[in-house]
Amino acid sequence: MSNDSGSVRRVPQKAEEGAARLAPRRGRPAGDHKAKRAELLKAATAVIAREGYAGASLRKVAQHAGHTTGAVTYYFANKEAMFTAVVESVFDEFDAFLETSRDPADVKTILNQWLNRTSADSDFWPVIFQLLAHARHEPAFAAIIERRYAKLREVLTTILERGQDEGVIRGDIPADLIADQLSAISDGWMMMLPVEPERFAPKRLQALLQATIALISPPSDVSDDRLGR
């Protein structure tokens, strides 16, 4: 009776706004569950992005979402399950992003986007990086990441093969190996981004991207002159 206040807390107007856009909100049926789960997932992602995996306690996630700790463990069996779901959701988001940007014909534009993904405003990279760091001791993470990374590289390979057919990508190295290199490069950048931000200042990043394109272009494409710095 004295702590009734807490019960009303977590149904702010925002929730209703979102629901209201789709339906006039009758009877509060199912679907609420999924929505709440997604909300918590978003909170978990945000917390992990801001505080790292080590700092991502269930308590903080709950707090960030405006819930109690108990609520989190109601929606997720345990911490591992929660962050496993985070990995999946974050990959889903990235896949969706890729889907929308695959249409354009210019291979190099795509690659630029790809390599430049570090600057996407999503929390994709920080989160993946954090979870990756714990993958060795959380096999569930490793399994998902392996599977989804492989798929990403497949997509990239397809794009590169198209580029080789069109003559804009060097043909002396198999596309899957190039895809692997590009993937590794962007992974490496992502990893160092929080440590060496000035290494990725806009100007320098531009040069890096250009150099990367040069690495995978056919010899003739770059003519003779050195790339400027």
Next chain:
Amino acid sequence: MSNDSGSVRRVPQKAEEGAARLAPRRGRPAGDHKAKRAELLKAATAVIAREGYAGASLRKVAQHAGHTTGAVTYYFANKEAMFTAVVESVFDEFDAFLETSRDPADVKTILNQWLNRTSADSDFWPVIFQLLAHARHEPAFAAIIERRYAKLREVLTTILERGQDEGVIRGDIPADLIADQLSAISDGWMMMLPVEPERFAPKRLQALLQATIALISPPSDVSDDRLGR
């Protein structure tokens, strides 16, 4: 070495004074001290390599070294100081390794070694990776890693410039940018190693290394034929 000051709490110069006052032999006590410290450092490195940063508690380190909990907190002001020292020591070790392998004239051999460092039997990469993952929230880590990584890339740049002069490295991209790419590539590999071990099976790794060499070689070097898989 430059920031030893923060690492030890109650053992400034007085340590040696005190020892000297009690016994005339003045080498041993200090040696003991340093030796024990190094022992703990090695234990810390081993623990972090095996259990990750999240699992690397001071207690485990003490246990692994066969010392008591108190010993750890006596030789290091706190956890941060201890693992800061680990970062330094691990880089020192890697620098020493580089030093010994820099002599040979063949640039490509060096690069092979460099890129292949993932397979070195030292704990360098797993440890760096773990500490890197926490660098954003442990500025002390970030500072050291940034400084030492920069130095590593400088060394690599020098080697690559020599290669460009000798004509075995493509000259159309500035050496520092190539160094950056190579560094990123090996970082990316290192990061994925625990998750996708089969991606780095000996055969595939060979192809990857060969492809990387191809990427940074002058066009003529690879002649016409595609690199095999």
Next chain:
Amino acid sequence: MSNDSGSVRRVPQKAEEGAARLAPRRGRPAGDHKAKRAELLKAATAVIAREGYAGASLRKVAQHAGHTTGAVTYYFANKEAMFTAVVESVFDEFDAFLETSRDPADVKTILNQWLNRTSADSDFWPVIFQLLAHARHEPAFAAIIERRYAKLREVLTTILERGQDEGVIRGDIPADLIADQLSAISDGWMMMLPVEPERFAPKRLQALLQATIALISPPSDVSDDRLGR
């Protein structure tokens, strides 16, 4: 049955009234209610038998019964009420079992059945044991167990008195004291059963039963020879 009052919170007589108001069939809803309650009770018994009282959470009971958490708290005021109902139901079941087996004339056969009850395939003993262990801190349990145990011993006393009249039970000890001893013996066995299963292997159990019969038989019955092992 006598203390049903406490067991159900919000479903006094109104339950049937409410059901009757909505539908003309008046047998089903109440039947549904009782049936569901019984279902939950059975599940509770099974859970307590398998996981012990400590492991018998309302959630597990609900799960085992295939119902939701809310169902349990709807049909029972609280945990205590639920397990109180379990005690009653489990004694009811055992009483029914006794009723069916009391007819035969041979007193020793009955005693054998009684003492051998540990091997009955019902969950009677494990459940009673678990609830008994918590009786001191759950007075509701203690009250029921005391009452029903006393009744059991009364029945046993009656049987033993008949045996004394028939001359197959020793007459030098009052029947109620013998009943007490027998009750204690089987309690003691039941208690140790989970800990020392091999102490109750068929062969040894046979010898124990025979020895018990010998203890309560008139001197002449066992003649001179020692009971074999």
Next chain:
Amino acid sequence: MSNDSGSVRRVPQKAEEGAARLAPRRGRPAGDHKAKRAELLKAATAVIAREGYAGASLRKVAQHAGHTTGAVTYYFANKEAMFTAVVESVFDEFDAFLETSRDPADVKTILNQWLNRTSADSDFWPVIFQLLAHARHEPAFAAIIERRYAKLREVLTTILERGQDEGVIRGDIPADLIADQLSAISDGWMMMLPVEPERFAPKRLQALLQATIALISPPSDVSDDRLGR
């Protein structure tokens, strides 16, 4: 600095008194550890006797001993380890009790003591009972109890054999079977003690003990008259 108060709390004079009786307390060497451990063990025993296993949280044990929760987990790896130690210590105590009371020649006196152990002022029975109830789900408990119980029954068998030789115990039933029965009887009593205290009121208990002695005495010993109630 502000909470120094707590550090001094748990070294009251009583501790020093006990130590002082044996030694003038120099340097506070080892032994302290064992003493503290024993202190916690005693607290654990007391708590389990008073509140049952279900109510015996580490928190309560620590509180009862005047320590923090952390202290408990410092002396015992975990809850299981602590209560395992409790089982052992409680059996040790009971063994010691038996040892001191085994000397007298009169077998029946010994048996009286044995059967009457329920009234011993130690926490032996309540504690054993509580731990026994959890033995099925805590194999460590079961193992210890099985071992030590077997030893107790061996001692009892030896005593009974002596009685048979002296002609005060009936010889028609093997001593080990009688020992088993007696053990079961006292177990059964112990189990019901908290539930039916009036069943073990002094007068009735006297009758029960007398009846038990009668059960295991040679026929001639009890003469003709019925045992009174």
Next chain:
DNA sequence: GATGAATGAGGCTTCATTCAT
């Protein structure tokens, strides 16, 4: 009438750190 989302307390455990000895 019945559900299941959510709570908040409490359980066990691990940990970095402090301090008397």
Next chain:
DNA sequence: CATGAATGAAGCCTCATTCAT
């Protein structure tokens, strides 16, 4: 100088119970 006993906070998780729907 060095130890290890002890702390107290925090982490994850389970649970009985409440309440809006």
